[in-house]
Amino acid sequence: MSQFYSRRNLEFLMTEVFKIEEVLKLDVYKGHDLDSIRMTLDAADQFAERELYPFFREMDQIEPKLDQGKVKVHPQVRAIMKKYGEGGWISASAGDEFGGMNLPIMVSSASNFIFGAANFSASVYPQLSMGAARLIETYGSDYLKETFVPNLYSGVWQGTMAMTEPDAGSSLSDLKTKAVSIDDENDLYRITGQKIFISAGDHDGVGNVIHLVLARIEGAPEGVKGLSLFIVPQKMTNEEDKVVLNDVKTTGLYHKMGYKGTPIVHLSFGEQDRCYGHLLGEPNEGLSQMFQMMNEARIGVGLSATAIASSAYYASLNYAKERVQGRKPDEKNPNTPQIPIVEHADVKRMLLQQKAMVEGSLSLLLNCSYYADMAKAGTQDVKEIYRLTLDLLTPVAKTYPSENGMLATSNAIQIFGGAGYCRDFPVEQYYRDMKIHTLHEGTSGIHGMDLLGRKIIMGGGIAFRAFTEEVSKTIKKVKMEILELTRYAEKLNDALFRLQNVTMRLSTMAMKEKKEVFLMDATLYLELFGIIAVGWQWLLQAIPSQIAINENRGDEFYESKLYTMRYYFEYELPKSESLITRLNSADKLLIEVSKDHLI
Amino acid sequence: MSQFYSRRNLEFLMTEVFKIEEVLKLDVYKGHDLDSIRMTLDAADQFAERELYPFFREMDQIEPKLDQGKVKVHPQVRAIMKKYGEGGWISASAGDEFGGMNLPIMVSSASNFIFGAANFSASVYPQLSMGAARLIETYGSDYLKETFVPNLYSGVWQGTMAMTEPDAGSSLSDLKTKAVSIDDENDLYRITGQKIFISAGDHDGVGNVIHLVLARIEGAPEGVKGLSLFIVPQKMTNEEDKVVLNDVKTTGLYHKMGYKGTPIVHLSFGEQDRCYGHLLGEPNEGLSQMFQMMNEARIGVGLSATAIASSAYYASLNYAKERVQGRKPDEKNPNTPQIPIVEHADVKRMLLQQKAMVEGSLSLLLNCSYYADMAKAGTQDVKEIYRLTLDLLTPVAKTYPSENGMLATSNAIQIFGGAGYCRDFPVEQYYRDMKIHTLHEGTSGIHGMDLLGRKIIMGGGIAFRAFTEEVSKTIKKVKMEILELTRYAEKLNDALFRLQNVTMRLSTMAMKEKKEVFLMDATLYLELFGIIAVGWQWLLQAIPSQIAINENRGDEFYESKLYTMRYYFEYELPKSESLITRLNSADKLLIEVSKDHLI
Incomplete structure (x- = not known):
């Protein structure tokens, strides 16, 4: 069996980091408990392994064709849609009215992640049906609902x-x-x-x-x-x-x-x-209605990018553990046996980059799902603030995995060496599949403008404050309770402080300067925001891991979490420094340079 | 006619930055002058436009096939090889003995760049023949030379x-x-x-x-x-x-x-x-002999990566000037006409990243060619030092364009939006073609080890000192003579100083620690080195540009150079900060993490 994601990690995030038990206590989800959620994930695993993953390569090789005005796709698509419908995956988070499972959004995100890791292209069809059906459920008359929703949920349409x-x-x-x-x-x-x-x-x-x-x-x-x-x-x-x-x-x-x-x-x-x-x-009202579907689709794009990177990570990890090549730099005797490449420092670095990106992004996305569940069904006092935070984080959760996924899949290819560039291995497909994510549902540039030009300044910065308070809460918790992690909490605190300063500087600029000037580096601001948001996710993940170790429940999984967090703070978080330098610069180059100088 | 590179830029680098006149004064090149070099470039342009570029897409679409043990390629390959031979391009830098043009290495690099920009795949065949023939010329007996070299140079073999x-x-x-x-x-x-x-x-x-x-x-x-x-x-x-x-x-x-x-x-x-x-x-003696060909091939890889990025840059630049979409952020009236996307700040940024990468890399590569010419035929006092500097810069000149070329071609796709992901436009091919460059002729990781583990420490650091002296010379020249550029010279000086410190720290570590520890972040060191080396190239290019402007010879080309340099110092050079932070860290994570934690 090919591994394309880590079930242990998924459950760790859902139960130990984001406390799905809290979500399950919400009235609307009362039909579910931890056991039933695990069974749902089991079913998702089985479906992914049997119906999706085996067709992942073939669906790339046998492209859709336009024949006499009609598009013909791989024959498995019909089976997939039918089984998606039968399995209740399309209506997973819908309510009773149309036979939905009424699953928490966190769980349907988790299953979409599994499906995307198994076969990204296949997972797109039902997600689109899901979004369309939910829009009709929300805004449609009874007639429209009855006419369209059941066939969309069953995978027949x-x-x-x-x-x-x-x-x-x-x-x-x-x-x-x-x-x-x-x-x-x-x-x-x-x-x-x-x-x-x-x-x-x-x-x-x-x-x-x-x-x-x-x-x-x-x-x-x-x-x-x-x-x-x-x-x-x-x-x-x-x-x-x-x-x-x-x-x-x-x-x-x-x-x-x-x-x-x-x-x-x-x-x-x-x-x-x-x-x-x-x-x-x-x-x-079309645009704001459409944005219900769009916002979910954007989280979906982040999930897909993360899922593809996950699959690429496990492909390259398994290869690195099997492929024997070279020796440690201190070993000069060519008669000693060659070692698995996973033992080379640079290969470890490339694996850690992928792991940190995959698990950090997934954490951010499940955090968003947690907010979505709370905004949907939580108590009045948290609903609004979680909705705002989710709004703020949506462009980040869409873009961070998409942009960093390119580097992750590139690293997966590097680990395979020349072989990774060939179609005998799946990593080149992951690299190609990844690139759509920085483009569809809004390019990265559009999301930069959405974050800085809309989300950050909305309501006088209320969402940004909510976000920084959440991050600060995590930092405080670590400083108070988990001394081993203090230095990482301080690093994050420092980065957060600088993000706040940059945000303040830009918000002031928004009042004094033309909007064009204020927004000129919005894409870089988004990049910076993503690095810090995912740094926060790594601290969130380190907490239960360190606690488990301190309580002698530690195992390689928890140790691995701490190593990956360390990687993130050593190699990824510092990337914020360069961005901050630029964002603090007074040079208005991008405004001053004209098309006549682009030659 | 499609533009795939800038002739003006190429000549600017050859004549105004690297003073090919000095090279032409060398005894060995006395048959050439500036006029004849320009005619050579004219011929290269014509060849690229007529025989290479028109087949660039088709050679991607109609792949080679293995049929009954024999590989069949696109029929144009035969014509291309023949005309490459007839045009004297394969033997361009060879001497009289086999009818070579005896061109300076800088000129054959320039023509290879043109050919690679027109059709990367096509340009590889003759380059391999060139390398093989030159190896046989250098080490072969008369019999071997007579038997193999003429048919390789003529493109028949x-x-x-x-x-x-x-x-x-x-x-x-x-x-x-x-x-x-x-x-x-x-x-x-x-x-x-x-x-x-x-x-x-x-x-x-x-x-x-x-x-x-x-x-x-x-x-x-x-x-x-x-x-x-x-x-x-x-x-x-x-x-x-x-x-x-x-x-x-x-x-x-x-x-x-x-x-x-x-x-x-x-x-x-x-x-x-x-x-x-x-x-x-x-x-x-096979390996050291092979490395003659390998080192040239590595410079060739850098040239190809730069050439592909050049072609992608012009494709996306032309699209950005034609494609009309959206309005300035300050324009709220949807009745005003949409503007060409080249006017959006973020599009300008993505164009400048490509331009800075292409022209900065090409500058570094032609600088290497200048050193190669001087090491081949210069006076005794410079020969050795230029050979050493060339050796040191080879992994940098191979890797910087290859790694940054991925970002450049990704940006080219971003500018096209969703259309860039489709095969109707050439940019997706550039993105795919680019990725081989971080792999062949040594992966980026291998080049990191080559730079830090071999080139930096060789001869007690003699090559590194030669390099820093060259950079310092440029910085001093600017500070003394061109006041407008002083602040950029200072930025570069600061970065160089930090590079020297990091290098010192690592060299000391090389003596105290295991080689594995010393080399653990070699890839990052290479990345850092590349950023600074290309920053130097931008200062080198800014000098004649600023002088031209000061002497009232300025035009959009020179202004464009200064804007692009500014982009580099504002957006690219700061990336060195994050790398320096990591390289100065004492955390030996990549040594301490074991394969059991990569799960």
Whole structure:
């Protein structure tokens, strides 16, 4: 059996770091307990091993094809969707109404992580259905819910998110897709426009594709304030109750560097002026509604990036333990046997980078899930503050794993040497699959602007204060209770202090300078934020590990946690220094340099 | 016409920064002058545009195939090799004896850079022939020279470098390929063994493939001291003067992530015990001989990585100037027209990172070529010191572009957004092609050990002192003569001072500690060294640029140089701080952590 993630680590995070017991005490989750959660993870493991992992390479090699206007995908996709549905994974966090398991968000995040590590491309299809179904559950009329949600949850239909257009990618205010009301009573509209980069936007693994489309109702305001959300199915039932094709045409299939198991298509709506869509929720509220799905999708992107890096880590770890090459630098006798490369310092460094990135990112993402559960069902006093913190951390939890995942998968290749560059081993696929994560659901640059330009300054900095208080609480706890970790707590405290200073400096700048100046280094600010947020996660993980060791419950797992934390504080946290130097500089180079100097 | 590099920049480096006039004054190059060099570059441009660039994508898409034991490559390869030969590019830096152009190494580096930017895979074939031919020229008997060199230079035959074996990649001391003398007079040996990862090791674009094979003569010492170098042709003439196949079998073809235009093969020598090879040079001197080719190849790797990044830079720059998306952060009116993305600060940053990496790396590589020319043909007093500096800088010039090239090509993709992840644009290919550079001709980790474990400490640190003196000379010149640049000179001086301290600390450690401890962070030391060496290159480039501006000869090119230098000092040089923090730490984590903690 191939290992693609560590179950022990996942449970450690869920039970010892984030106390899922607290979550399970919430009224809404009362049907579950630790044992049932473990059984759920067992089932996820089995599903991942049997149905997903065996097809991971093949789905990369046998790409989707566009054949006579219809996308054909790997035949296993149909089986996967069906079994995802049967297993209840698509409706995992949905409530009773549609037969959902009503699992805590932390648990559905955990299972999505397992699925992504086993087969990233395969795991995208159901996640999109899940997001679409939940949007319809939240905003749809009974009619819409009954019509669309059950088939999405059962895996019989596919859901999508259709935002991007040829002239509007990052700039959502420029979306042009048009909606004209034809039937006020039924909220039915005629849709025309082009949507590009639609993941799973058409394929033969399902019976129907349900697009959630952002469009502008005739006469609506300009910009993002005039966007509404529509349900546009590929097939509809007509007045005679016959299933007919809606006027949605697949006009192109993108050929990608990686992520090849999922088709991404170009869709044309209403070429024959008979494309129908149902308005979902209120007119002109489309963007904020869509952001429910987007925000979950962004956490999903972070989880996928982490999952891919996890799989790459175990592939390279196993190789490093088996592959024999070279000797210790102090051993000069060429007659001594060669040693496994895991014993070379530089290989250990590259393994620790991967491990620190994977386990640190997963910790941050499960922390976000914890906040999401609390914001959904916690007591009134914590709800709002956790929602704000989750909002703040979303761009970080999306971007840190995506950006650092590139380095992690690159290191996985390095450990294989030249062999890692070849398709005989999976690591080159991980490297290719990883790169989509810095692009979709908003590029890293867009998330930098989201963090600094929106989340940090919102409510006079209330979310940022909530975040720093959470981190400070961890630091204080360590200083009071776990002396062995004090020096790391101090390092983190120092970094946090500097982050606060930089944030203050930038917030002051926001008031005095043009927005462009304030935001010029937003991507670097996001990078800095990520390093410190994940440093915090490492301290959080070190606490129960050190306690276990102090209480003589220590084993290699806990020791390994402390070594990896040490790696993080020695090799990763210092990267904050360079960023702080730049962020404190007064040089407005990026504003002053013009396109004429880019030659 | 697609732009894949800047001719103005190349000439700026050759004439204004590195004073090729000085090189042209050397006796050995007296046949050339500036005009003839420019004509040579014109010819290189034409060749690259007509014969290389048009096939860049296609050679990626139509991969080499192994068909009945023979590798078939893209048909253009035959034309390319022939025209490379006819154009005199393979023998460019060879002397009269074989009709070479006897070009300065700086000029052949420049033309290789142009070819690599146009079509990396295509540029590898002739470079390998060039290296093999030069080795035979240096160490071969008249018979060997006459037999092999002319056909290698004419592009009719292919040369290769066959070192790696299944159980000996980074660890050359474990090479097992065997040579048994059969004819002392002719230095003919019977060769048996396996060689893997042989670039251009077999293909139908040439009439013969000449392998330079490292093998161990029966009874030779263990380790690298017992390696000898052999010329093993794929086809030989037998005693009746008939061309017959030598016993060299292509047993496998690697399928790679990128670099797909060049086949890499697995070769089996002497399966039928009738594989013949000629000893080249002296027995047991194979490794040091091979390193002539290897060191040139390593500079070649740096050039290729820089060339790919150059091509990616211009692709993303042109896209950024054409693609219209979004508005300035201060513009809230969605009715105003969208702007070209080159005007967004974060896009400028990503372009500047690429430009700084490309032009900084190319500068370092041409500086190395300058040293190579001087070491080859300069006066006695500079020869040795330039040879040492070149030796020291080789791992840096190989690794800096390779590692930073990954970030550069990643940024190129980011600028294209989702489109960059698709095969409709060339940037995803650049990203895939780039990754081989941190692997072949020694991984980055191996080069870290080479730099710190060998080059830095050799001769009591003589090469390191020569390097710091060169950098200090530049700093002093700026401080004395070009006041506008003083603050950058001071920044570099500060970084250099810290590098010297770290180096001193590590050298002291080398005497007190085990070699393993001394070398544990060698890769980070190499990274640090690269950042500072390229910072020096930026100061070197800033000097003539600032002078031109001060003398009212300034134009956008020179201004652009100063902006890019500023970018480097603001955004790249600070990365040295994090590395220095780690390198000054006393934590021996990488030694203390064991494989049992990597779980």
